[in-house]
Amino acid sequence: MNESLMDINYIVISHGHNDHTGGFIPLTKFYTEAKTENINYIRPTIIAHPDAFSYKEYNGDEIGSTLDSKKINRYFNTKLTDTPLWLTKNLVFLGEIERINDFENIDPVGQCEKSEKMIDDYLKDDSALVYKSSKGLVIITGCSHAGICNIIEYAKKVCKDDRILDVIGGFHLINPSELQSKGTLHYFTQNPIKNIHPCHCTSLEYKIKLSKFSNIIDIGVGLSLSY
Numbered sequence: 001m002n003e004s005l006m007d008i009n010y011i012v013i014s015h016g017h018n019d020h021t022g023g024f025i026p027l028t029k030f031y032t033e034a035k036t037e038n039i040n041y042i043r044p045t046i047i048a049h050p051d052a053f054s055y056k057e058y059n060g061d062e063i064g065s066t067l068d069s070k071k072i073n074r075y076f077n078t079k080l081t082d083t084p085l086w087l088t089k090n091l092v093f094l095g096e097i098e099r100i101n102d103f104e105n106i107d108p109v110g111q112c113e114k115s116e117k118m119i120d121d122y123l124k125d126d127s128a129l130v131y132k133s134s135k136g137l138v139i140i141t142g143c144s145h146a147g148i149c150n151i152i153e154y155a156k157k158v159c160k161d162d163r164i165l166d167v168i169g170g171f172h173l174i175n176p177s178e179l180q181s182k183g184t185l186h187y188f189t190q191n192p193i194k195n196i197h198p199c200h201c202t203s204l205e206y207k208i209k210l211s212k213f214s215n216i217i218d219i220g221v222g223l224s225l226s227y
Contacts, residue, residue: 001222005030006041010087011076013048014142014169015126016056016112021065028067028075045077047085047093049125051112056121058110082124084158090132096124097146098154103183104147128169130155133227136163136194143201144172147180149187164193165227168219170200171210181206188213197223 034041056064082096108120123145131138139155148171156162197219
C-alpha cells in the first residue's frame, strides 16, 4: 500500500484480544531493525484502555495480548486511559464506553486478571475512535464488545453531536442472542444512520438485516474514505 511505518504518531488499540494486538510482534521487530541500521523513525505512542494489556483467557487458553504492558513500554511510548482522549481537534479515542442499555455486553468473554485476581471479562477495555466531520460523526470500531449501540450513544455524548455519518468496523453480530438481536435492530429503526461499513465479527445475516435501515457499503484492505 506504499504506507510508511516510520512516521506514525499513534497506534490505537481497540481492545486487548490477541487478534487485535498480534501485530505488535512484527512491529517491534521492524523498529528494532530500523534502530540497528540507524534509520530515523518516530517512536509511536500506544493509545489504549488501562486493561488492554491485562492477562485474558477463554476456556483455559490465553487470548490476550502476546506482549504485556511491561514489554510494550520497552518499545513504545504509552498513554493508557479510560477517559476520552483527543488525538487531534477532530479525532478522539473514546476510552471506556458507557454501558447504558440492557441488551448488549450481557455475557462475559472468558476471564481477565484484575488486581491479581481472575474475574469475568466484560471487555471494559473495548473502545473506538470517532472522527468529527462537518457532516457528522464517523465512528471506527474494533469488535464492539461494548455493544455497537452503546458505542454510538457514547460517541454522541463525547462529541456533542447526534449526527452519525458512518460507522466502520466490527459490530459484534456473528451469532448474537435473541435479546441483543432484537435490541440492536430496534435501535437502528429508531436512530437512522446514513452509511455503515460492517466488517470484522459481523455476519452476512446481520449485514442484510441492517441494510433495511442503513446503506451497507462493502469494505476491505486498501479502501480509502474521505469525509
